[in-house]
Amino acid sequence: MGKPRVAIFDFACCEGCQLQIANLDEDLLNLIELVEPVEWREAMSEKAGQIDVAIVEGSITRAEDEQRLKEIRQRAEILMALGSCATHGGVNKLRNRVPLEEAQRIVYGASAGMPHLQSGQVKAVHEVVPVDLKIYGCPIEITEFSRIIRELAAGRTPFVPNYPVCVECKLRENVCRYEYNEICLGPVTRAGCNARCPSNGMWCFGCRGPVDHPNINAAYDVMAKYGKTVEDLVGKLELFCSGEERIRG
Amino acid sequence: MSVYKLNMEQLRNWVGRLIAERPVYGVRQKDERFVFGRLKKPEELRLDYDVTILPPKKYILPTRENLLAYQPGEHYESLWADEPFVLLGVHPYDFVAIRQLDLLFEREKPDEHYLRRRRAATIIVADVERASDNVFAGCVGTAVVKDAFDGLLTRVEDGYLLEVRGEKGEWLASLLESPSPANAAELSRRNDVWENNRRRLRKHELKVPPEQLGDLLRRSVDHPLWEEKARLCYSCGSCNLVCPTCYCFDVRDESDWSLDKGVRYRVWDGCLLEDFAMVAGGHNFRPTRAARYRHRYYRKGLYVPEMIGELACVGCGRCITACTAGIANPVEVYNRLQEEPHEDDAAE
Numbered sequence: 001m002g003k004p005r006v007a008i009f010d011f012a013c014c015e016g017c018q019l020q021i022a023n024l025d026e027d028l029l030n031l032i033e034l035v036e037p038v039e040w041r042e043a044m045s046e047k048a049g050q051i052d053v054a055i056v057e058g059s060i061t062r063a064e065d066e067q068r069l070k071e072i073r074q075r076a077e078i079l080m081a082l083g084s085c086a087t088h089g090g091v092n093k094l095r096n097r098v099p100l101e102e103a104q105r106i107v108y109g110a111s112a113g114m115p116h117l118q119s120g121q122v123k124a125v126h127e128v129v130p131v132d133l134k135i136y137g138c139p140i141e142i143t144e145f146s147r148i149i150r151e152l153a154a155g156r157t158p159f160v161p162n163y164p165v166c167v168e169c170k171l172r173e174n175v176c177r178y179e180y181n182e183i184c185l186g187p188v189t190r191a192g193c194n195a196r197c198p199s200n201g202m203w204c205f206g207c208r209g210p211v212d213h214p215n216i217n218a219a220y221d222v223m224a225k226y227g228k229t230v231e232d233l234v235g236k237l238e239l240f241c242s243g244e245e246r247i248r249g
Numbered sequence: 250m251s252v253y254k255l256n257m258e259q260l261r262n263w264v265g266r267l268i269a270e271r272p273v274y275g276v277r278q279k280d281e282r283f284v285f286g287r288l289k290k291p292e293e294l295r296l297d298y299d300v301t302i303l304p305p306k307k308y309i310l311p312t313r314e315n316l317l318a319y320q321p322g323e324h325y326e327s328l329w330a331d332e333p334f335v336l337l338g339v340h341p342y343d344f345v346a347i348r349q350l351d352l353l354f355e356r357e358k359p360d361e362h363y364l365r366r367r368r369a370a371t372i373i374v375a376d377v378e379r380a381s382d383n384v385f386a387g388c389v390g391t392a393v394v395k396d397a398f399d400g401l402l403t404r405v406e407d408g409y410l411l412e413v414r415g416e417k418g419e420w421l422a423s424l425l426e427s428p429s430p431a432n433a434a435e436l437s438r439r440n441d442v443w444e445n446n447r448r449r450l451r452k453h454e455l456k457v458p459p460e461q462l463g464d465l466l467r468r469s470v471d472h473p474l475w476e477e478k479a480r481l482c483y484s485c486g487s488c489n490l491v492c493p494t495c496y497c498f499d500v501r502d503e504s505d506w507s508l509d510k511g512v513r514y515r516v517w518d519g520c521l522l523e524d525f526a527m528v529a530g531g532h533n534f535r536p537t538r539a540a541r542y543r544h545r546y547y548r549k550g551l552y553v554p555e556m557i558g559e560l561a562c563v564g565c566g567r568c569i570t571a572c573t574a575g576i577a578n579p580v581e582v583y584n585r586l587q588e589e590p591h592e593d594d595a596a597e
Contacts, residue, residue, distance in 0.1 A: 030506035033507075034508070147503060150504055150506065150508065156502070163485070164483060164485040166485035166486065166573075167486050167519070167522070170302075170487055171313075173279065173302040174302075175280045175281055175282050175302070187485045187573055188483065214483075215482060217481075218480070218481040218482065218574050221574075225575055
């Protein structure tokens with residue numbers, strides 16, 4: 001069996017997640033020992049036909065993007081959503097909170113009517129095509145990405161945490177952000193970042209999206225204990241989790 | 250048994266000599282809290298701490314511990330860590346917890362990884378100087394320990410008393426500079442500290458006698474409290490992770506880039522986490538928050554006591570502090586089960 005043929009595709013995003021892959025530096029050489037990159041706009045010019053693994057970054061915002069994604073899905077054995085924009089819409093979904101025309105006016109001002117700026121509701125990748133595996137984060141954690149690739153290459157089911165950031169935060173013995181009277185999204189957010197933000201003096205922004213079954217009712221009730229309101233919490237949650245059904249209390 | 254009197258300078262010099270001899274893990278300040286960490290110099294040591302974020306068991310059962318190195322197919326090799334080290338300033342309740350882990354890891358199939366680290370440890374207990382916000386060690390008999398330690402430090406007016414026991418204790422004493430034995434007045438002062446700690450380390454008052462807790466729990470399987478509390482449970486496992494008597498772990502493999510070799514390691518796990526009871530085939534035998542929430546109180550009050558004959562909660566109060574939702578107070582849970590007997594249970 002040859003090396004798996006892997007392609008990386010980008011949609012609406014900052015391309016920071018695939019930049020993380022490029023940031024593997026020397027390990028990039030190890031990575032291409034394991035897999036054969038056949039299409040990757042940010043790093044090479046070749047195009048491929050049939051592929052084993054499609055890595056898709058970004059949100060889906062236009063009809064032509066949906067079509068392109070469906071074609072990628074048909075070409076690929078395995079489709080992997082890479083980063084928050086792809087796994088759950090991420091910051092792009094903030095746009096869905098206001099009427100589209102208003103969003104376009106806010107962002108593009110006088111140019112809002114230009115044809116190349118027309119786009120629709122923001123979707124995560126799994127809202128358009130079936131997704132086999134999600135790699136979370138804004139941006140992704142490159143150590144986690146590398147591990148998941150190795151586990152796949154070794155024929156194992158990759159471990160992806162379904163527990164909150166609190167687990168990693170406790171293991172790093174951080175002082176809980178709630179002890180500083182801050183709203184931290186750690187208790188409802190999927191771990192895997194090794195509690196990066198709380199370990200560096202910030203609350204968790206929830207970039208990785210919620211765990212499978214976040215207890216949002218608890219989050220709403222707990223606000224009162226810390227002298228906060230539901231609005232305070234919703235304001236934090238909406239940055240990365242707008243349109244995420246599981247965060248509606 | 251020997252008890253020595255150390256003034257503050259003697260203490261500092263002695264800790265300095267310990268650090269020169271072996272890795273010493275003692276209590277240091279971290280932001281507004283305290284943690285056990287490697288001491289580089291005696292001045293870092295804070296014996297006046299209230300409670301650490303994680304318990305000192307992390308040096309005997311590390312948060313992540315490599316168990317073996319493997320090559321796919323046949324070959325593997327166990328990985329051991331048995332370099333001698335010193336744990337300095339362990340509060341009595343945390344020491345009781347380590348003694349419980351000793352029993353649990355020794356029974357049935359002994360866990361050689363744990364036991365080797367444990368044998369490598371020289372443990373110096375320190376009597377509590379400052380009570381933490383939620384400590385209730387006084388209610389569960391863990392405010393004071395009288396044996397099984399290697400060293401015991403107790404604050405007296407102008408210094409510390411150091412009691413040493415056994416072979417490791419002799420080594421500790423051998424590093425003292427011109428040791429002077431404690432006098433009768435100082436020993437009596439130490440008794441006062443113990444009496445006082447038994448009384449004051451009770452920020453919560455457990456009304457159920459520990460020996461009756463098992464029966465109370467057997468009657469409380471369907472108590473509405475489990476649902477009521479679990480409604481607010483994030484399933485974040487914070488109560489598990491800060492607990493000095495929790496010892497469950499998950500085992501995972503990680504291979505290097507060549508896929509030709511890798512390590513099998515274990516990491517701390519927690520029974521409150523959603524996937525804790527997920528087994529091969531995708532079945533989760535404790536799928537609800539209430540079932541997981543209840544399980545923890547049964548472990549501490551019934552299941553582990555059945556194995557080792559001791560209440561598996563040492564009253565450190567860490568879970569109470571760590572729970573963002575404010576539902577993890579074992580004293581409140583056990584008291585309520587007693588005060589509000591469940592009707593169906595009572596009718597049985």
